[in-house]
Amino acid sequence: MKQSKEQMCLFILSGEHETLPQAELCAILEAEGFPYKVIGHQNQVLLLEVDPKGAKIATERSGLVNHASVVFFESPADEVQILEMVKNCDFVGWIKSKDRFGVKITRVQREPTVFDVDELASKVGSQIWQALNGQVTVDLTKPDVLFLGVINGNQFFLGPYLASRDRAGFYQRRSPLRPFFVPSAIHPKFARVMVNLSRVKRGDILLDPFCGTGGLLLEAADIGCVPLGLDIDVSILTGCQQNLKHYKVPFNGALADARTIPLRSDGLNAIATDPPYGRSSSTKGSEVVELIQKSLDVLTNHLKKGGYLCLALPEKYFEKEIIPTDSFTIVETHTMRIHRSLNRLIVVLQRQ
Numbered sequence: 001m002k003q004s005k006e007q008m009c010l011f012i013l014s015g016e017h018e019t020l021p022q023a024e025l026c027a028i029l030e031a032e033g034f035p036y037k038v039i040g041h042q043n044q045v046l047l048l049e050v051d052p053k054g055a056k057i058a059t060e061r062s063g064l065v066n067h068a069s070v071v072f073f074e075s076p077a078d079e080v081q082i083l084e085m086v087k088n089c090d091f092v093g094w095i096k097s098k099d100r101f102g103v104k105i106t107r108v109q110r111e112p113t114v115f116d117v118d119e120l121a122s123k124v125g126s127q128i129w130q131a132l133n134g135q136v137t138v139d140l141t142k143p144d145v146l147f148l149g150v151i152n153g154n155q156f157f158l159g160p161y162l163a164s165r166d167r168a169g170f171y172q173r174r175s176p177l178r179p180f181f182v183p184s185a186i187h188p189k190f191a192r193v194m195v196n197l198s199r200v201k202r203g204d205i206l207l208d209p210f211c212g213t214g215g216l217l218l219e220a221a222d223i224g225c226v227p228l229g230l231d232i233d234v235s236i237l238t239g240c241q242q243n244l245k246h247y248k249v250p251f252n253g254a255l256a257d258a259r260t261i262p263l264r265s266d267g268l269n270a271i272a273t274d275p276p277y278g279r280s281s282s283t284k285g286s287e288v289v290e291l292i293q294k295s296l297d298v299l300t301n302h303l304k305k306g307g308y309l310c311l312a313l314p315e316k317y318f319e320k321e322i323i324p325t326d327s328f329t330i331v332e333t334h335t336m337r338i339h340r341s342l343n344r345l346i347v348v349l350q351r352q
């Protein structure tokens with residue numbers, strides 16, 4: 001376990017899913033070895049006591065955590081009270097004399113507010129400048145320290161900005177921009193979430209035994225893991241190879257049936273996969289329940305005790321007791337509505 005200097009940190013979570021952003025963040029902190037304590041959660045704002053270094057690493061690694069900052073103070077969203085709090089703030093350790101700083105204020109909820117956020121940012125900026133006896137300068141374009149103010153309903157938080165997720169990277173890896181594209185490919189942000197839920201550590205292998213076009217493999221590589229893919233379909237595996245090459249990721253893959261995996265047993269810490277269920281991706285004539293059950297049985301032999309497996313499957317199959325609960329503990333499940341007649345479940349299992 002790393003040495004930690006825990007502080008209150010604020011995370012603005014994506015509103016795209018109710019439970020996945022927080023689950024993803026906590027899984028990354030676990031994988032990266034940063035202890036944390038949940039302090040509160042309201043709307044898309046999550047407060048944790050955590051080492052800011054861990055908060056930064058986790059946000060940069062995440063698919064669904066938009067931003068992170070340290071919290072210097074929380075106050076009612078009232079200008080007089082905010083400016084009074086800034087006056088009494090301790091900036092030591094975050095800003096040095098001659099540093100350039102900026103202030104940005106953002107609203108989490110889109111509802112109308114009495115604030116003009118730019119005007120408030122400039123008032124907070126001059127209060128900070130006064131609190132530091134004018135020994136710092138304001139620079140909004142390239143600040144050494146950016147102070148982020150967050151308005152969440154009637155709460156206000158202020159502290160140094162730490163990180164944002166890599167929006168541009170996800171955009172560049174969208175499936176239509178890859179050389180090989182099939183409609184069943186999962187969106188990069190959600191592929192990233194699945195990889196993160198497997199608690200894979202940087203430098204470790206991430207196996208996807210139904211790798212398809214390589215969506216999960218690309219995300220695993222992007223966070224510094226060694227991606228390993230299997231697929232039963234030679235044309236899809238060739239396409240996956242092209243996709244990885246396009247993003248300069250070395251291809252480690254094999255043509256294989258996930259029910260008879262050609263790997264040394266008991267060697268992996270993390271698996272993330274999105275098996276076919278016969279609609280947009282083929283099961284090659286197999287029955288879905290049989291295919292998932294058999295592959296989970298085989299994967300049991302390849303995952304180390306304590307290792308994690310993140311699986312996506314239609315909710316109706318989960319209800320059929322598809323998970324071998326004598327070998328796996330169900331850690332968490334998250335439901336995603338795909339369309340009117342399909343709910344997909346993201347399930348995280350831990351090898352007993």
Ligand SMILES: C[S@@+](CC[C@H](N)C(=O)[O-])C[C@H]1O[C@@H](n2cnc3c(N)ncnc32)[C@H](O)[C@@H]1O
Pocket residue numbers: 184185186209210211212213214215216230231232233236256257258259274275276277281282283284291
């Ligand atoms: C839902 S797709 C995976 C999509 C993938 N996550 C992506 O980003 O493209 C499922 C894949 O499983 C493959 N498949 C089907 N049966 C298989 C089996 N028995 N063993 C391994 N792969 C199989 C299919 O060829 C298909 O590419």
